[in-house]
Amino acid sequence: MTKFALVGDVGGTNARLALCDINSGEISRAKTYSGLDYPSLEAVIQVYLEEQSVGVTDGCIAIACPITGDWVAMTNHTWAFSIAEMKRNLGFSHLEIINDFTAVSMAIPMLKPQHLVQFGGAQPVAGKPVAVYGAGTGLGVAHLVHVDKRWVSLPGEGGHVDFAPNSEEEGIILEQLRGELGHVSAERILSGPGLVNLYRAIVKADGRLPENLQPKDVTERALADSCIDCRRALSLFCVIMGRFGGNLALTLGTFGGVYIAGGIVPRFMEFFTASGFRGGFEDKGRFRAYVQDIPVYLITHDQPGLLGAGAHLRQTLGQIL
Secondary structure (H helix, E strand, C coil): CCCEEEEEEECCCEEEEEEEECCCCCEEEEEEEEHHHCCCHHHHHHHHHHHHCCCCCEEEEEECCCCCCCEEECCCCCCEEEHHHHHHHHCCCEEEEEEHHHHHHHHHHHCCHHHEEECCCCCCCCCCCEEEEEECCCEEEEEEEEECCEEEEEECCHHHCECCCCCHHHHHHHHHHHHHHCCCEHHHCCCHHHHHHHHHHHHHHCCCCCCCCCHHHHHHHHHHCCCHHHHHHHHHHHHHHHHHHHHHHHHHCCCCCEEEECCCHHHHHHHHHHCCHHHHHHCCHHHHHHHHCCCEEEECCCCHHHHHHHHHHHHHCCCCC
């Protein structure tokens, strides 16, 4: 008989819940709920479990915020809760609450070739560290290492490191944004809002007034080639994505590969493929040869957070992935 666990991927807007087959890791019965419609995450889980009519005693929920102890307060939502109290109220014997990029990193060992698109490099080296990053509302970063038959995720707040320009054009962008924001982190550029920041900085540096655009406006105009400023912004975004990925590769020697997640890049795959992304990734001066063979993959699986939450839980329960 199949034994199921609850898995979830919770962001600032939506909560995605599903069942995970504890033996195979297969994800099924995924359903998305609007966070605005429920007073708490626990209430959403109760509704989902009642709808599924399945006995579940183990769960793992990935959430888009730092997890530092029993009390979890979401960054972009009003929900806050005690993990121990939720576990008790749900009647679970095991409940894991993990960072969303911990979950994305734990999905990597579970991904099949059809879930990946490669951008340069050679083959990954088995057993070597892996990096994963993704631009969406913000910039998420995690690493993954293999230790004694276990995958260990190393989450952090790498999206908030300093933006490091490496060209005259990027230096002008930094100067413009520093005047507005003070500290300019990588996330101020490599995110949805970051695309708009890039566009605005390009226009203002030319002494003109920027329009009030949304991220999708910048992308659509760039792809339609109807706005040179938007096209420059998207081109710069791709190069800086490459530079940032190369920095992650250097930091931890990620010969196991660098993986891109998040919702932005898949929206302009053709543009990204033809962009300066890989050139930016390898543009490391004396250490170009060090990163040259490291492969970069775009994750195309539609629910890596759920897949990774299941993998994390299964490993915690003693399985070898």
